[in-house]
Amino acid sequence: MAALVGIDIGGKGDAGIFEGDNLQELYKSRKMIEAALLMPSESDSSILLLDRYLELSQEKKGWKEKHPELLQIRFNSHNNANLQRAKDSILNQATIEINKNNLVIDKLDAKLSIVKVDVKSEDEVFSKEFNESLVYQVNKFYIETKTKKSLENVSILQRKTDSVRAEMNSNISVAAFTIDATPNLNPTRQAQRLVPTQRSQVSAETNKAILAELVKNLEIAKLGLLRESPLIQKVDEPIYPLEKKAIGNIKGILLGSFISGFLIVFFLLIRKLFISIMSQT
16 A cells, blocks of 8 residues: 555665764755854844854954945845845855854764864854754754655655545445435335445445555554654753863963064074175175
């Protein structure tokens, strides 16, 4: 019965894109990062995370001077055709910069399936909210992809089951109506009642058998859906205040001294070389 209605019962979900390093690359994909950026900020639902990032990167300050028309763009709604291209360009550039400078995806251990997502920025609110938004989008995509085929199977079987049940009930009703319509039928005219009644009863019995198989396959499909639904658990999540990484005083002095010494030596070498060349001429 499952084959007749085009159902794949108990098929395994595709897990290829969620295996190994593919899952880490999914976190870095443009689709996931854009979806996370277009989510509203938890601390201020009137703006998107993208707006907070643009304030952080000071992009809008440059727009005021060079491209004031870009300030009219609303990333959470449709823009006119003239601004749509600029909107896509800004969103794409933000995705590239975040992927390159702010996002670090790694595994805690090569043998484990635990992925660590770090977001680094000067704004701890953006770091925390974007981190949570990105994890939410990836988990949502993961679950929808893993259960897509099973959900389609359940949906198709449910429609078929409802259709056959409605047809069976209709046949039963037709048989009952036929009997009610001929209460005092002449015994010599029994065909007027028996033929329609038997026809409806045969159809009802046939649909009953089909319905039994469809209900069984529907329950199997629902069990398959439960089996395919992955369990994702966040082991840890960011909390305020976030960790601040900065160069300590001693490291700063040593690093500054090293850079200064290197520049002085480089300047003296260039000066000596220049004097040598001038003396030869």
